[in-house]
Amino acid sequence: MTSPEMTVADLIDLLSACDPSTPVRQAMNPLFPMAHRLERVLQSVDETGRTVVYLAEGRDKDAQLGYLPPEVAIELTWQGPVQAPPRRSRRRAGGN
Template sequence: MTVGDLIGLLSACDRSAPVRLAMSPFFPMAHRLTQVVQSDERGRPVVYLAEGRDPDTQLGSLPPEVAVALTWQGPVQAPSRRARRSARRGSGQ
């Protein structure tokens, strides 16, 4: 993805919405974005999006619907309902 691609994707979003990083597909967490840094790597510019150093930068688990949209996890469906078994009273109870 390029900076132009990112700008294009962000241009469709609400400009007042906070920006979050979705990290770690196997343990999906949300992080607060606090820095944008441009670097030069082998003569090519590269832009890094970074979380902050504050303890509250990691915001907790990624909302399930976001993890599903990222295809990091499948949709979870409620288990089918089964008829409940009734407790039997045996002899000696």
């Protein structure tokens, strides 16, 4: 990708490495990562007059699938890996 925005050619190139029968989902909102089903692809014109393609979420109540799997949010660098805090030895009755 040479521009800051992904192009249709970039998307096709990335998708060409995937199994064509695999469902496509959209990851949204880095601060509250959620997964959504895609329903439509729309072409329009933005405020500068440039043609733009939109990937649209479905309108039904099941279009938002829930939380994004943690490994996906980590891979997108939307969140860091979470590790359990180190274990401390337990205190015993009597202050030891």
